[in-house]
Amino acid sequence: MKHILITGKNSYIGNSFTSWLAKYPNDYEVTSIDMRDDKWKQEDFSKYDVVFHVAGIAHVKEKKKNRDLYYKVNRDLAFETAKKAKEDGVKHFIFLSSMSVYGLETGVIDRDTPEEPKSHYGISKLEAEKLIAPLNSDSFKVSILRPPMIYGKGCKGNYPKLAKLAKLSPIFPAVENKRSMLFIDHLSEFTRLLIEQNLKGFFFPQNNEYVNTSRMVKSISQKNHKDIKLTSIFNPIIRVLRFSVVKKIFGDLYYKIEDNHFNYNLYNFEKTVELVED
DSSP: OOEEEETTTTTTHHHHHHEEEEEEEEEEEEEEOOSSSSGGGGGGGOOOSSEOOOOHHHHHHHHGGHHHIIIIIIIIIIHHHHHHHEEEEEEEEEEEOGGGGGSSSEEEEEOOOOOOSHHHHHHHHHHHHHHHHHOOOOSSSEEEEEEEEEEEETTOOOHHHHHHHHHOEEEOOOOOOOOEEEEEOOOOOOOHHHHHTTOOOEEOOOSSSSSSSHHHHHHHHHHOOOEEESSSSTHHHHOOOHHHOOOOOHHHHEEOOOOOOSOOOOOOHHHHHHHOOO
């Protein structure tokens, strides 16, 4: 049995991973701890085989007054946790980073794409990576995950915003684009298999299908027994608009698909929407 510590109690990803591993009661024992104060520093990490660090600031509008909080939580706390894990004899540390380290609103990303984050979220995640990665050793393996947009039942971020629109609006632009996305169960299974194979390095988990925003909205609408109409009438306007939100919704942004270490994609995209909207 593997003993796993999730640092970030009641986080969406942490709770989802805990629920996922509950299907394997004889293989994993999972503990979650709160990182909101310094009590975690008194925790004995030596009893854990793996630490999965998911605590962080995300989906919070960046303002001048909360700038320092991004670095305190996403960078400094992550690094302190990794150091303690290594000092206490943990064998495997998994850090949840983000596609945001690239700073791209549109484009194709591969392993040679430079990291040039623009937001405090992306910068703080990249700075955390640069502090944590050198801790890697034969006895302390470090895995850094850079997932794209994660979605699932009860998630935050852009998916619920688009889902709300799909349920209310009678029309939506018909645009051909490609986005990398990651269903929450796929992330959970990816992380489980990563632990099983005890792998180190940088990882870019994603669904094995690129997502088209228009077809996604259409699918959400249908799953909710609505009939949204896709139209190209807005396309000339969309092509000239340079607003960030427009690029995030209708632009291309995806990881180049590469050979996976293992198969963690359990459902096609239509099925994932059904699971979220059910």
